[in-house]
Amino acid sequence: MQYALLIYENEAVYGPDKQGPAMTAIRAKHMAFIEELGAKRVAGAGLKNTSAATTVRSTAGKKAVHDGPWAETKEQLGGFYVVEAADLDAAIALAKRVPLQPDGAIEIRPLLRQGPG
Amino acid sequence: MTLDLTFREASARVIGALASRFRSLDIAEDAFAEACARAAKAWPRDGAPRDGPAWLYRTAFRAALDHIRRTKTAERLAPEPPSVEPNAEDLMIDDARQIPDERLRLIFVCCHPAVAPEARAALTLKLVCGLSTREIARAFLTPEPTLGQRIVRAKRKIAEAGVPFEIPGPEAWPERLDAVLSTLEIAYSKAHEDAALAGPYAGFAEEMLTVTRVLAELAPLEPEVHALAAIVRYGEARRPARLDEGGAMTPLSEQDPCRWNRTLIEEAEACLLRAADLNPAGPRALQGAIQSAWCARRSLADPAPWSIVLALYEALLTLRDDPVVRLNRAVALAEVLGPQAALTEIEALDARALGEFPPYHAVRADLLRRLGSVEEARAAYLRVLALDPAPAERLWLQRQVRRLAPST
Numbered sequence: 079m080q081y082a083l084l085i086y087e088n089e090a091v092y093g094p095d096k097q098g099p100a101m102t103a104i105r106a107k108h109m110a111f112i113e114e115l116g117a118k119r120v121a122g123a124g125l126k127n128t129s130a131a132t133t134v135r136s137t138a139g140k141k142a143v144h145d146g147p148w149a150e151t152k153e154q155l156g157g158f159y160v161v162e163a164a165d166l167d168a169a170i171a172l173a174k175r176v177p178l179q180p181d182g183a184i185e186i187r188p189l190l191r192q193g194p195g
Numbered sequence: 196m197t198l199d200l201t202f203r204e205a206s207a208r209v210i211g212a213l214a215s216r217f218r219s220l221d222i223a224e225d226a227f228a229e230a231c232a233r234a235a236k237a238w239p240r241d242g243a244p245r246d247g248p249a250w251l252y253r254t255a256f257r258a259a260l261d262h263i264r265r266t267k268t269a270e271r272l273a274p275e276p277p278s279v280e281p282n283a284e285d286l287m288i289d290d291a292r293q294i295p296d297e298r299l300r301l302i303f304v305c306c307h308p309a310v311a312p313e314a315r316a317a318l319t320l321k322l323v324c325g326l327s328t329r330e331i332a333r334a335f336l337t338p339e340p341t342l343g344q345r346i347v348r349a350k351r352k353i354a355e356a357g358v359p360f361e362i363p364g365p366e367a368w369p370e371r372l373d374a375v376l377s378t379l380e381i382a383y384s385k386a387h388e389d390a391a392l393a394g395p396y397a398g399f400a401e402e403m404l405t406v407t408r409v410l411a412e413l414a415p416l417e418p419e420v421h422a423l424a425a426i427v428r429y430g431e432a433r434r435p436a437r438l439d440e441g442g443a444m445t446p447l448s449e450q451d452p453c454r455w456n457r458t459l460i461e462e463a464e465a466c467l468l469r470a471a472d473l474n475p476a477g478p479r480a481l482q483g484a485i486q487s488a489w490c491a492r493r494s495l496a497d498p499a500p501w502s503i504v505l506a507l508y509e510a511l512l513t514l515r516d517d518p519v520v521r522l523n524r525a526v527a528l529a530e531v532l533g534p535q536a537a538l539t540e541i542e543a544l545d546a547r548a549l550g551e552f553p554p555y556h557a558v559r560a561d562l563l564r565r566l567g568s569v570e571e572a573r574a575a576y577l578r579v580l581a582l583d584p585a586p587a588e589r590l591w592l593q594r595q596v597r598r599l600a601p602s603t
Contacts (some may be wrong), residue, residue, distance in 0.1 A: 170367075
């Protein structure tokens with residue numbers, strides 16, 4: 079099965095444009111993790127801060143553009159992986175290995191349409 | 196044996212084996228229900244088979260295959276089901292012992308952390324103990340449609356999230372086993388709360404004896420599994436003494452040990468001994484040791500083991516510092532150091548978190564009564580009564596209120 083691993087952390091840790099020392103440190107860990115994932119990694123990316131986010135909001139069918147993320151939260155979506163895993167337990171095991179700050183969360187979501195695995 | 200009983204006893208074995216084979220709880224459950232329906236027609240007509248569970252497994256297996264073929268034809272785009280061609284062994288078995296024993300997998304699936312905690316116990320009781328949705332709904336004091344929905348959602352989550360039909364690997368085992376044991380504890384507390392075992396819980400406690408025995412057989416090296424089996428047996432052993440002639444509950448320290456079931460106590464001791472051999476300091480082993488201290492009493496003339504109980508709660512507190520443990524420890528403290536020391540402890544607990552927990556008010560009421568604070572004691576007893584306790588508890592509480600000195 080394919081799962082998205084969504085990384086939620088307090089982005090402030092990484093500095094205003096994600097160029098602080100914490101980012102350098104975690105980038106190296108992500109590189110190592112990608113190496114470790116090998117063919118199990120289907121896709122993935124890191125995201126710029128929510129200060130760079132723009133939201134198109136549809137209200138009763140009417141579209142409006144807003145600055146900022148879709149919601150203000152304590153932890154923000156900062157990146158994601160799409161991985162190939164045999165089942166939820168395998169996905170959980172991978173999620174536990176995703177580099178993460180001491181406080182943060184990885185949400186595991188099965189993909190709606192499973193790609194060729 | 197009645198048909199229903201045969202079905203119930205076979206249910207975990209058959210559903211577990213089918214679910215592991217077809218990787219779907221729904222297919223397994225539907226196929227088992229179909230097999231039971233066919234049995235209900237065929238057995239009275241043709242005579243019961245030599246081996247009921249084996250017959251049910253064979254029939255359910257075929258029903259599952261038929262179902263998969265039908266859906267395959269109906270939805271060409273549906274994902275390929277796993278290879279399910281029956282092998283000779285599957286169709287020839289005439290002996291329930293040859294049904295692959297996948298009950299442990301089934302328990303781990305039902306108690307997976309991805310399943311909402313309130314649904315885990317319900318799902319386990321349904322699939323592992325074979326209780327009906329109605330029986331579980333009554334035990335959990337939840338309307339049947341709500342409970343049914345909860346079970347449906349849990350099964351959908353298991354299917355959609357890809358919860359595996361596997362026993363977890365060693366690295367996940369402690370965390371996962373604890374989820375299983377906590378689920379069973381919740382299930383058992385439902386049965387234990389009601390001393391009279393009057394209506395909704397009848398048969399329920401019996402199931403817990405079975406499921407803990409099965410789990411202990413399947414995971415013989417896990418101390419906490421044996422400890423839980425012991426706790427359930429101690430609890431059930433004391434059941435005959437938990438009601439007085441008037442139908443009111445009898446507090447543990449006033450129960451006549453002569454009325455306890457010695458056979459069950461011996462079984463419990465054996466379970467606890469195995470647990471203690473493996474790890475005497477686990478939280479459930481300590482709880483078992485507390486039960487064991489009580490059950491060592493042979494008559495009401497033997498002194499109550501309060502100081503041992505207090506020491507064991509102290510030890511338990513270092514592992515599980517929660518308000519319920521603190522409350523139980525305070526009860527022992529009252530007997531060893533006096534009610535004032537215990538009340539001081541209790542007043543330090545979070546009254547808001549425990550506001551809906553009847554024992555909190557009951558213990559408080561008792562301490563206040565012993566300290567002569569009649570009106571405060573009365574108010575606390577009335578708080579418990581307002582929380583709608585089981586009938587035997589209600590009778591006892593009403594008696595306690597009547598015994599208080601009249602208000603001036």
